[in-house]
Amino acid sequence: MKWLRIFNSVQWKVVIIYILLLLIAVQLIGVYFFRNVEQYYEGNFRNRLQTQAELLQDKVADAMGSRENSQNQRKKIDELIQALFTLDNKTDVVQVVDQDGIVLSTSSDNKSLVGQKNVKVSRVLQGDVQSDVQIRPSPNGQRQMLVSYPVMEDGLVIGAIYIEAPMEEMYKTIRTINNYLIKITLVSLVGTGILGVVLARTITNPVKEITRQATVMAEGNFDRKVDVKSQDEIGQLASSFNHLAHHLREALSQKEEEKGKLESVLANMSDGVIATDRRGRVIVMNRRAEEILNRSFQHGESINQVLPLAQPLTPPLAEERETYLELNDSEDEHLTVVKLTFTPIRRPGRETVGLIVVLQDVTEEEKLDRQRKEFVANVSHELRTPLTTIKSYLEALDEGGAMEEKELASRFLRVTRQEAERMTRLIHDLLQLSRLDAEKVRFHKQPLLLSEVLEDAADRFSVQCEQKEIDFTLSISDRLPRVYADRDQVDQVLDNLLSNAVKYTQAGGSITLSARKRSDGFITVSVADTGIGIPKKDLERIFDRFYRVDKARSRSMGGTGLGLSIAREMIRGHGGEIGIESQYGEGTTVSFTLPPCEPEVVR
Template identity: 40%
Template sequence: MFKSIRWKLMVVYLLMIVFAMQLISLYFMKSLENYHLQNHTENIQSQSNVLADFLERYFVAGIQNDRRELDTLVRDFAKQTRAEIQIIDREGVIVSDSVNPQFVGQKSVQVEVTRALLGSRGEAIRMDADSGQRKKILATPIKTNYDVVGVVYIQSSLEPIYKTLKEINTLVTTAMIFVLGITSVLVIVLARTITTPLMEVTKKASDMAEGNFDQEVKVTSDDEIGKLGTAFNQLTYRLRDALDENAKEKNRLQAVLDHMSDGVIAADADGKILIINPMAQKMIGITEEQAMIKNILDVLEIQEFKKDWLHLKKKHTFETIIEHQELMYQLHVSPLKTDEAKDYGILMILHDITEREQLEQQRREFVANVSHELRTPLTTIRSYTEALVEGADADPELRGRFTEVIQNETERMIRLVNDLLELSKLDSRTIQWKFSKIDVNVVIEDVLDRFYMQLKNKGIQGILDLTEKPAYAIIDRDRVDQVLNNLLSNAIKYTGNGGSITIKSEEVIDQGRKCIKISVKDTGTGIAPKDIDRIFERFYTVDKARSREMGGTGLGLAISKEIIKAHQGDIQISSEINQGTTLSFTLPVERGGL
């Protein structure tokens, strides 16, 4: 019970009130006692002084002559002061007593009398041995011309005063008990007024500690308790806001992790996985439930890390490349730190560099192909030039043939360099495009007319299958013309005499867009399935010898693909061995962003 703040407040308040009342009562009774004693003393002192003035003439004239008158005077004063009065001469002998006449003639040995005979007033409060009463004793010297001739000795009972004080003390005590009872009730009410809101706040806080944050206390006052309730409510509001913000931040972080293109794995100091995002799960081929019960080194199968896990945890940020399930990942490892800069785990980020490595391999192959394609004509030119220098130019027929070869190889190199420059511009997007709305059928007809003689020489039939109405699209005519040139040129190269090439245009819906689809279909040798996926790679040719013999660079289809891609279209190929090849591409009727 006494652990409750309500009881503590009640006990403390009551003790304080009792102590205060006792202190006030003690001070009051002591002050009242001093007041009555001082008043009583002043009264008998004034009576004593008056009596001493009256008795001066008796001692001057001689006490023996007026003895009866002296006793009458002393008794009268004694009645007025309600005290016992003795008159003592300069020898200390009692000459008159208002109560006990038998003491007359005896010598007084009181200390106060001795002090008065010396010229000073004697004063004391003494307990009477016979009656047990407290008495006020006062000895006043009687002086004539500064000489002490006698003493007025007065004994006054103080019992009436103390009786009155006792009655007052009883009354005060009764009042204190009554006031203490009323105060106890007020203290209980006050304690409940203070503790009830505190108990409510405590209960609400306990509920919050259990996870129920939807709490609010009633504020019924503007005092400190009311301010505490207001502060508690504000705390709950801010806590709910903070939790909501934390939940939103967690959701944002989860959304970022879920949609990252890189894999993210966080582990504690023992290697136990704490977080693994969907991309990391996909890369490693594991579910989140499976990952959470495994060690990160077992999941990644990093044998060299297993040998020195402690050293790995102590490392600062570093990167390495690992292979996992025939894929290559760039692994970025950094320590997880607390606010006190203490490591408590590691963070690993996996970046799939398989495609980048493939592109790097293609780049190396591209450089090798360029070097090879340039070296071959250069070697030929060098050989024929050396032959001419060494005397072959003396033979006009031989000189003409050598010069023709040098010219052909030079033109081949020029075409190769031009194609390379074209690809470079397409890759760097530095080409100035000139888009406009043009009838694609007109472009197709112009291209076919341009190849009329080549088709006639090989006996190849050129067939047009165009839309009945104009097929308008937003295109760069020169670039689309270049694509058609490449496709038709390749079709002529790989189509035997007596074959046919069909160029078709049609309106289609591709990915929700209205497009013009153009197809170039030949009846040539066709392409093997293993080569179709690589047909648009740079310098890739199905028959390198034949292509070089016909002056091809192996870049035509790569350039065509980039041009169609810039037109926001798509290019596709289908082919069967000895059944011919069909190359088709789409051109959107309305170009986005134009």
């Protein structure tokens, strides 16, 4: 019911409890007060009647003890009664009885009582009590007090005084006082109720304000503050709540900042990350994980659905483990190797509550490992071939037969020397490539006139081109800026490229050495030939170490298979780029770039 809802309000609870406590206190005080007022008035009423009886007792004792006849005694007693009681209280009934209980005189209008026996004073006449006070209802139903007091002479009871006094006036006075008290109580209750409401509002209004603030905070708004209207406990509570809101705002701000940092870290990680809950459902993942797996997935998916594992996981995982996953792209048949690291998330109590999966694309590492193995195998093969030749020729010379024939011995020594020089070139190239990889080569860069460098290179290869009947052309654009480079290394790059062009260009072909300025300020140098060209399938690996398109022909021409690799590292060291374009059977063009000698682009 609606009226029961007020009991759900602290304000009305305080008001009702406050009024009830006051009402109980007033009731207890009222009962105590009413009882004491009644006892007080009854005591005063009794004392008044006893005092009157005592005053009358002395006079009546003198009258009753005189030697006069009974008629005179009664007359004196009537006069005494009239003198003492008629003027004092006309409603009281006073009787004087003798020692036998016979009424000698009365103040009542009913004179027939004179001469009758009054049994109500028997206890006093018999000496059982000093005085007898009783409260009894009168014939008309009203309460009255009955007082019996002995009349003594020489220690003997010679009669008694009997007084009947109605108590209606006394009770009327008590009721009047009670009515005043009830009115005062009602006024106090109303005033107390008003003060209780004010007090309750004083307490509950700040609490309501704090409750509203808590609701607003629950919705994410921490900018609102509770008004502090006092410095009491309620005000201190409001201040503490504002302090709490401020710290919560800072804590949530830091949490959001940390969350943003974490999301930024996850988004920019080179490794994929997937986090799951205890049951193996995805709760956090980054973009890199989707890129590695080449698929998108949603929160709540099972980790076994996300990762195509041969053996499905059974969460929760107890220990850290690693495994490898091979993903095959059906479009280009490219195989991706992914290293998976599973790490369980544990609470301080060692209870497993989730799982972190780190995905590392180790395809390149696998390729590098294969390349390393191929490199070692190629180096071993390249060194073993000349060594085998040197060994066989030296053994032939050692046997003695070849030494006797000077022409044959000279040819054997010439071949041995050529193979030794080939090994020297190979080792020199390997050492140079190793220093380039370790970035231990110092580039002595300086401003250079590229036109002079290219003209010198053209001069060096002009004779070879004439001998092979190859047309050599030098093409340099006007106003070519200076470059910032190491002259020796640029010469070595040009020598490698031009040497390859001369080797693989047949008689009647042509070689063009050109240079032009790009729009970004870099200078592009190109070596174009009309030689045998390179098949398309070999272009991607042409800069790999020891890679040859035609291994037998390359060895016969004395190449080490490292020239283009060295050229690429040197150009990269200058901040440039190198690339190759070729059509099999039509020719090849190798181009590289160098930075101009200008402050804003010098590296």
